[in-house]
Amino acid sequence: MSGQPVNWARNVVFGATELRAPASVAELRDIVRGSDRVRALGSGHSFNRIADTTGVLVSTSSLPPVIEITPGRSTVRVAGGVRYGELAQQLHGAGFALRNLGSLPHISVAGACATGTHGSGNANQTLAASVTAVEIVTADGELTRLERGGADFAGAVTGLGGLGVVTTMELELVPAFEVRQFVRENIPAAAVVGHFEEIFSSAYSVTVFTGWRAGSGHRVWQKQLVSPPVESGAAVPGAAGAAAVQSVTAGSGAAGGGAASWLGGRLAGGPHNPVPGMAAENATEQMGVPGPWHERLPHFRLAFTPSSGEELQSEYLVPRESGGAATETLARIGDRIAPVLQIAEIRTIAADDLWMSMAFERDTVGFHFTWRQDDAAVAPVVAAVEDALAPFAARPHWGKVFSTPPETIRGLYPRWADFAALLRRYDPAGKFRNEFMDRYFPPAP
Numbered sequence: 001m002s003g004q005p006v007n008w009a010r011n012v013v014f015g016a017t018e019l020r021a022p023a024s025v026a027e028l029r030d031i032v033r034g035s036d037r038v039r040a041l042g043s044g045h046s047f048n049r050i051a052d053t054t055g056v057l058v059s060t061s062s063l064p065p066v067i068e069i070t071p072g073r074s075t076v077r078v079a080g081g082v083r084y085g086e087l088a089q090q091l092h093g094a095g096f097a098l099r100n101l102g103s104l105p106h107i108s109v110a111g112a113c114a115t116g117t118h119g120s121g122n123a124n125q126t127l128a129a130s131v132t133a134v135e136i137v138t139a140d141g142e143l144t145r146l147e148r149g150g151a152d153f154a155g156a157v158t159g160l161g162g163l164g165v166v167t168t169m170e171l172e173l174v175p176a177f178e179v180r181q182f183v184r185e186n187i188p189a190a191a192v193v194g195h196f197e198e199i200f201s202s203a204y205s206v207t208v209f210t211g212w213r214a215g216s217g218h219r220v221w222q223k224q225l226v227s228p229p230v231e232s233g234a235a236v237p238g239a240a241g242a243a244a245v246q247s248v249t250a251g252s253g254a255a256g257g258g259a260a261s262w263l264g265g266r267l268a269g270g271p272h273n274p275v276p277g278m279a280a281e282n283a284t285e286q287m288g289v290p291g292p293w294h295e296r297l298p299h300f301r302l303a304f305t306p307s308s309g310e311e312l313q314s315e316y317l318v319p320r321e322s323g324g325a326a327t328e329t330l331a332r333i334g335d336r337i338a339p340v341l342q343i344a345e346i347r348t349i350a351a352d353d354l355w356m357s358m359a360f361e362r363d364t365v366g367f368h369f370t371w372r373q374d375d376a377a378v379a380p381v382v383a384a385v386e387d388a389l390a391p392f393a394a395r396p397h398w399g400k401v402f403s404t405p406p407e408t409i410r411g412l413y414p415r416w417a418d419f420a421a422l423l424r425r426y427d428p429a430g431k432f433r434n435e436f437m438d439r440y441f442p443p444a445p
């Protein structure tokens with residue numbers, strides 16, 4: 001194949017012999033049935049070889065962009081290749097919302113759910129946790145539907161692309177809501193450690209940005225609910241809904257809404273891009289201006305290049321109770337991190353029950369790193385971060401750069417063996433396997 005396909009960051013050249021973009025599910029099923037090796041490609045925003053194949057890479061971008069809202073059940077059935085940004089606009093127009101979004105709206109629904117993608121918020125789970133049903137073209141080319149509560153469901157939703165090609169997902173909805181965003185700057189590092197809980201419970205979704213440079217202040221982005229998604233927790237299934245509503249009070253109280261000073265920092269005098277040096281207009285609106293949920297919850301706007309575009313990313317997720325201690329630990333190697341870093345983020349994610357989710361059965365803190373795009377310089381620092389966070393049982397983000405050994409990964413996921421068995425059962429001939437899957441889930445038991 002001439003002109004090998006690459007991922008968004010262009011640090012991965014896929015090894016596929018062919019790139020196909022089926023226009024119908026029937027065509028997709030024929031491709032899967034007729035291929036020895038095949039793998040789905042979403043929007044290509046992962047930074048490692050998880051989406052790679054030595055056979056046919058199947059882009060989901062040309063499949064019919066199904067978006068069907070079922071108001072009675074408060075769910076939407078959406079094609080796996082649809083991007084969150086496009087879905088969100090349609091949902092908002094119909095008066096609905098998703099509880100949360102990642103930092104960028106450019107990613108596909110199935111690709112994001114496959115890797116455990118998340119936003120931030122003490123009560124907000126990974127995006128995949130809102131999935132209630134999934135339809136997958138499996139290795140034999142048949143279409144299989146799995147529903148929440150079914151035996152394989154919790155293993156299949158964050159399935160790392162290993163069970164087949166997801167054609168549609170059904171996602172829980174809440175009523176549309178409004179959010180306002182404040183940026184606070186110059187928060188001292190000691191305050192982030194000492195007031196970790198206060199900071200992360202100060203709004204519906206909170207992100208701390210840091211350069212890990214000794215002596216420099218941190219920025220806190222607070223995304224506060226202006227209007228709650230529901231009158232009472234009852235209308236939103238699951239505990240996260242009720243907690244989300246409670247966080248409205250915290251969001252407008254503890255941090256004083258738009259109060260000028262807080263924890264030794266001050267309210268930003270103008271809008272920011274999360275990445276230093278990048279234009280503020282690429283970022284979602286700040287300065288406390290209320291707006292629709294989907295135009296505030298991501299950091300980046302759909303119409304612009306997210307982040308810096310010239311970058312690598314890593315992320316490690318540790319139990320929530322270790323958040324302060326892990327922050328202190330990373331600060332101690334800040335002088336190693338800072339020279340190869342563009343920006344780092346700290347976020348929180350609520351526990352879920354999806355076997356391969358980085359937040360599986362534990363409330364979580366994510367330490368995210370946007371690195372300079374320089375493999376050789378970044379690799380040893382990634383290793384140093386992994387060493388530093390190892391005592392905290394850090395789970396690496398499935399879609400980002402990491403070097404955590406397979407035997408460590410295995411010990412981090414209580415349902416690892418069940419997932420490995422699920423892969424073998426759904427894909428006995430290893431059609432969807434690639435080097436990445438073989439490394440972390442060897443084909444033989």
Ligand SMILES: Cc1cc2nc3c(=O)[nH]c(=O)nc-3n(C[C@H](O)[C@H](O)[C@H](O)COP(=O)(O)OP(=O)(O)OC[C@H]3O[C@@H](n4cnc5c(N)ncnc54)[C@H](O)[C@@H]3O)c2cc1C
Pocket residue numbers: 008039040041042043044045046047050051052060080081102103104107108109110111112113114115116117118119160161162164165166167306307313397399400
């Ligand atoms: C600028 C930037 C910001 C980011 N911000 C965040 C963030 O806020 N939070 C976060 O958690 N992550 C974040 N990420 C990581 C990103 O969300 C994940 O890498 C995600 O998987 C990307 O989705 P995608 O559609 O591009 O998937 P791809 O990279 O295309 O694929 C990822 C995996 O999903 C599989 N897959 C894709 N589509 C299907 C399908 N239809 N059926 C079955 N398997 C499928 C692929 O085979 C592969 O294994 C960010 C990435 C970038 C580049």
